[in-house]
Amino acid sequence: xSYTELKREVFExxxxxxxxxxxxYTFGNVSQVDRAKGVIAIKPSGVAYEDMRADDxxxxxxxxxxxxxTLRPSSDTKTHTHLYRHFATIGGVxxxxxxxxxxxxxxxxxxPCLGTTHADFVYGEVPCTAEMSAEQVARDYEEETxxxxxxxxxxRDPLAAPMVVVAGHAPFTxxxxxxxxxxxxxxxxxxxxxxxxxxTLAPQGDLLARSxxxxxxxxxHGKNAYYGQA
Amino acid sequence: xSYTELKREVFExxxxxxxxxxxxYTFGNVSQVDRAKGVIAIKPSGVAYEDMRADDxxxxxxxxxxxxxTLRPSSDTKTHTHLYRHFATIGGVxxxxxxxxxxxxxxxxxxPCLGTTHADFVYGEVPCTAEMSAEQVARDYEEETxxxxxxxxxxRDPLAAPMVVVAGHAPFTxxxxxxxxxxxxxxxxxxxxxxxxxxTLAPQGDLLARSxxxxxxxxxHGKNAYYGQA
Amino acid sequence: xSYTELKREVFExxxxxxxxxxxxYTFGNVSQVDRAKGVIAIKPSGVAYEDMRADDxxxxxxxxxxxxxTLRPSSDTKTHTHLYRHFATIGGVxxxxxxxxxxxxxxxxxxPCLGTTHADFVYGEVPCTAEMSAEQVARDYEEETxxxxxxxxxxRDPLAAPMVVVAGHAPFTxxxxxxxxxxxxxxxxxxxxxxxxxxTLAPQGDLLARSxxxxxxxxxHGKNAYYGQA
Amino acid sequence: xSYTELKREVFExxxxxxxxxxxxYTFGNVSQVDRAKGVIAIKPSGVAYEDMRADDxxxxxxxxxxxxxTLRPSSDTKTHTHLYRHFATIGGVxxxxxxxxxxxxxxxxxxPCLGTTHADFVYGEVPCTAEMSAEQVARDYEEETxxxxxxxxxxRDPLAAPMVVVAGHAPFTxxxxxxxxxxxxxxxxxxxxxxxxxxTLAPQGDLLARSxxxxxxxxxHGKNAYYGQA
Numbered sequence: 001x002s003y004t005e006l007k008r009e010v011f012e013x014x015x016x017x018x019x020x021x022x023x024x025y026t027f028g029n030v031s032q033v034d035r036a037k038g039v040i041a042i043k044p045s046g047v048a049y050e051d052m053r054a055d056d057x058x059x060x061x062x063x064x065x066x067x068x069x070t071l072r073p074s075s076d077t078k079t080h081t082h083l084y085r086h087f088a089t090i091g092g093v094x095x096x097x098x099x100x101x102x103x104x105x106x107x108x109x110x111x112p113c114l115g116t117t118h119a120d121f122v123y124g125e126v127p128c129t130a131e132m133s134a135e136q137v138a139r140d141y142e143e144e145t146x147x148x149x150x151x152x153x154x155x156r157d158p159l160a161a162p163m164v165v166v167a168g169h170a171p172f173t174x175x176x177x178x179x180x181x182x183x184x185x186x187x188x189x190x191x192x193x194x195x196x197x198x199x200t201l202a203p204q205g206d207l208l209a210r211s212x213x214x215x216x217x218x219x220x221h222g223k224n225a226y227y228g229q230a
Numbered sequence: 231x232s233y234t235e236l237k238r239e240v241f242e243x244x245x246x247x248x249x250x251x252x253x254x255y256t257f258g259n260v261s262q263v264d265r266a267k268g269v270i271a272i273k274p275s276g277v278a279y280e281d282m283r284a285d286d287x288x289x290x291x292x293x294x295x296x297x298x299x300t301l302r303p304s305s306d307t308k309t310h311t312h313l314y315r316h317f318a319t320i321g322g323v324x325x326x327x328x329x330x331x332x333x334x335x336x337x338x339x340x341x342p343c344l345g346t347t348h349a350d351f352v353y354g355e356v357p358c359t360a361e362m363s364a365e366q367v368a369r370d371y372e373e374e375t376x377x378x379x380x381x382x383x384x385x386r387d388p389l390a391a392p393m394v395v396v397a398g399h400a401p402f403t404x405x406x407x408x409x410x411x412x413x414x415x416x417x418x419x420x421x422x423x424x425x426x427x428x429x430t431l432a433p434q435g436d437l438l439a440r441s442x443x444x445x446x447x448x449x450x451h452g453k454n455a456y457y458g459q460a
Numbered sequence: 461x462s463y464t465e466l467k468r469e470v471f472e473x474x475x476x477x478x479x480x481x482x483x484x485y486t487f488g489n490v491s492q493v494d495r496a497k498g499v500i501a502i503k504p505s506g507v508a509y510e511d512m513r514a515d516d517x518x519x520x521x522x523x524x525x526x527x528x529x530t531l532r533p534s535s536d537t538k539t540h541t542h543l544y545r546h547f548a549t550i551g552g553v554x555x556x557x558x559x560x561x562x563x564x565x566x567x568x569x570x571x572p573c574l575g576t577t578h579a580d581f582v583y584g585e586v587p588c589t590a591e592m593s594a595e596q597v598a599r600d601y602e603e604e605t606x607x608x609x610x611x612x613x614x615x616r617d618p619l620a621a622p623m624v625v626v627a628g629h630a631p632f633t634x635x636x637x638x639x640x641x642x643x644x645x646x647x648x649x650x651x652x653x654x655x656x657x658x659x660t661l662a663p664q665g666d667l668l669a670r671s672x673x674x675x676x677x678x679x680x681h682g683k684n685a686y687y688g689q690a
Numbered sequence: 691x692s693y694t695e696l697k698r699e700v701f702e703x704x705x706x707x708x709x710x711x712x713x714x715y716t717f718g719n720v721s722q723v724d725r726a727k728g729v730i731a732i733k734p735s736g737v738a739y740e741d742m743r744a745d746d747x748x749x750x751x752x753x754x755x756x757x758x759x760t761l762r763p764s765s766d767t768k769t770h771t772h773l774y775r776h777f778a779t780i781g782g783v784x785x786x787x788x789x790x791x792x793x794x795x796x797x798x799x800x801x802p803c804l805g806t807t808h809a810d811f812v813y814g815e816v817p818c819t820a821e822m823s824a825e826q827v828a829r830d831y832e833e834e835t836x837x838x839x840x841x842x843x844x845x846r847d848p849l850a851a852p853m854v855v856v857a858g859h860a861p862f863t864x865x866x867x868x869x870x871x872x873x874x875x876x877x878x879x880x881x882x883x884x885x886x887x888x889x890t891l892a893p894q895g896d897l898l899a900r901s902x903x904x905x906x907x908x909x910x911h912g913k914n915a916y917y918g919q920a
Binding site: 574575576577643646647650653654655657658660661662665666668669670671672674675679686687688689 | 714715716734735736737761762765787789790792793794795796797798799821822823824827828831858859860886889890
């Protein structure tokens with residue numbers, strides 16, 4: 001059983017993070033799941049993007065056991081696998097410390113839907129998790145990061161808001177595969193930057209009207225979508 | 231009847247959007263009208279800039295019927311054609327979600343004329359449209375976006391302020407052709423950025439004096455202009 | 461009498477403006493004076509940087525008469541010559557609409573000396589001119605821009621603050637030659653950006669202590685300077 | 691006794707400053723100590739990065755006497771040697787005027803620990819020194835800059851917060867060698883930028899919870915670290 005293709009996709013998605021300017025040094029990590037095989041490929045921990053090869057990606061099962069690979073997987077691996085176990089529809093996960101999204105996370109604020117750029121990708125606000133308790137941190141920090149994210153989606157479809165900011169920490173994004181989760185990381189950074197500027201210009205400004213939000217979201221998503229090529 | 235040259239100009243204007251850093255992924259779209267033939271060429275919907283060829287531009291008449299092309303035109307096509315029908319003097323239209331102009335749109339604020347960089351291109355403020363009603367959104371969203379823009383110019387010459395921010399959405403700009411509309415999109419982003427910084431430094435600061443605004447605008451526009459080469 | 465070398469230096473200084481990211485399109489202009497010959501070379505008006513050649517620089521005397529050149533000189537020429545006539549020690553002048561310096565100009569605020577980066581180059585604040593009266597604008601706008609700048613230096617050595625922001629407009633900088641005036645334009649943009657961020661963080665923060673300002677300025681300027689190579 | 695390797699490492703670390711966009715022109719300087727030989731290599735004063743060669747690095751002993759080199763050492767040399775004399779565990783020092791870190795220095799504010807990006811590298815706040823007295827400035831400015839930094843670490847391990855902002859001035863960072871001190875300069879600029887944005891969004895926001903700060907810092911540092919490869 002070979003993971004060559006899975007590793008290659010994850011490797012390229014990780015490189016894309018750097019090309020898009022979302023990470024410096026060894027920051028960030030991307031994974032993709034193979035649900036049939038019950039494994040994910042994920043970036044190794046603390047390896048420079050310049051030195052990384054596709055074969056350095058680590059294959060881990062959904063209980064966090066290493067299946068293949070000589071390097072340690074990302075220290076955030078348990079957050080990734082937690083998301084795959086609880087969000088059945090996602091295929092890829094990205095974690096970055098991109099500047100503006102991280103500022104919202106550090107401010108412990110959800111990103112309100114202030115315009116159509118946001119509504120094109122996210123239905124409603126980008127949630128911010130609740131802060132973790134000291135007990136959670138002590139118990140299993142990375143696993144509990146996943147717990148906090150899943151709780152923030154108790155009433156929401158994770159594909160209708162494929163992104164979150166973790167309070168005090170930074171964003172996680174996801175999608176149908178690794179590449180799409182990186183795409184959402186780029187979109188989130190831009191949404192977060194626009195929302196920062198908007199709130200600075202008009203601290204008490206209104207949200208985007210519900211009718212416009214619905215229009216933009218549903219013209220790109222769901223059975224009546226008409227954006228893009230058929 | 232061939233549209234080769236029209237498509238080429240629109241294609242290059244769309245690429246320029248990306249080169250100037252105003253768009254990511256498939257964001258943004260540019261069109262140009264051929265008034266004699268009663269058609270526009272416009273970017274196809276949701277196609278990556280890297281993959282686009284001149285021949286992918288879609289030819290649409292001013293009633294939004296596809297005349298030539300195998301791809302779907304931009305989902306914003308009806309806004310473009312609405313502008314061409316109501317603004318008789320314009321030849322090209324650009325739509326972006328450039329960061330700072332979009333922030334003003336999301337704040338639902340016109341961009342005040344705070345300096346000569348603005349007055350070199352726009353006489354008076356860059357208008358912000360009124361918000362659309364839920365009825366308008368339901369009726370024909372993209373057409374009604376054009377309606378809101380045209381209303382914002384009820385008392386103004388669209389060439390004296392070749393740009394607008396649509397409340398909750400993002401900017402549209404125009405000019406004598408596609409290339410000039412992109413030029414105005416770049417200028418708007420810079421004006422919007424400067425105005426953001428100025429308002430942050432001096433929230434209650436005065437507008438640019440009327441005499442200086444007139445001087446700058448009219449030294450570049452109209453019969454007494456003396457900027458540039460004769 | 462040939463101006464080849466003068467034109468070349470001014471041409472290269474203009475290109476440097478673009479390389480340093482201080483200008484877009486045809487924004488900005490740089491000149492240099494040859495005091496022995498009583499002329500300046502200056503960028504032509506409204507010509508794209510990509511198309512410009514050294515020989516396009518226009519030679520103008522200090523009374524604004526064209527001495528050599530087939531193109532119109534910059535529309536700001538009278539401001540440049542006014543500065544050369546009144547500031548005997550300067551050899552080059554640069555005008556840009558660089559983003560952060562322009563924001564201070566638009567806010568009609570002098571840039572306070574908040575740190576050593578500023579004090580390394582400017583002794584005291586970067587002045588902001590008084591606003592021009594409507595009469596001045598009508599009389600001879602570009603000449604009067606020079607008048608306002610010179611007035612702002614009534615009590616100051618223009619080489620001890622080789623830069624100014626013109627209220628409602630944008631910065632002018634100068635130095636011993638064209639290259640040095642561009643250097644000061646780059647420095648001003650960075651000082652203006654740092655001051656913007658500092659004022660946002662601490663709106664009522666103190667100025668840099670006088671003793672530190674003196675230390676930094678005089679370790680780089682004057683007879684006791686010890687920065688750089690002897 | 692040859693310093694070829696020491697000079698090469700310091701030269702490359704200085705170039706890295708420029709590649710990472712932390713400095714313009716001749717701003718910034720990096721040094722590294724050889725404790726066995728009792729010397730440091732440091733960037734020469736006021737030399738352009740483009741013109742610099744490895745052999746231009748100046749070898750200075752810890753009493754600031756030039757041991758080898760034909761150029762003047764950085765005007766900040768005494769600050770560097772002061773740090774090496776008082777912080778026994780550090781091997782490299784970097785000084786920049788990077789934009790956001792300098793803004794915090796100019797605001798005379800320590801950078802609070804607002805998120806995990808910060809906690810991954812710095813335990814607790816990034817300190818801001820006390821302002822220097824006029825007497826200190828007059829006595830020996832560069833030496834006293836070192837004094838102020840060391841005082842800010844009276845109760846702290848300099849490796850647990852390998853960076854400081856000097857009030858009214860700019861940052862200094864350090865690490866086990868020159869390369870690591872540059873790495874910390876890049877990290878500081880990013881931390882400072884995120885903290886600026888966070889404080890603008892939420893001026894009264896809470897610090898990062900102590901439990902999370904401990905978790906992030908200690909998963910990367912100390913005997914129980916598990917980030918990166920073993």
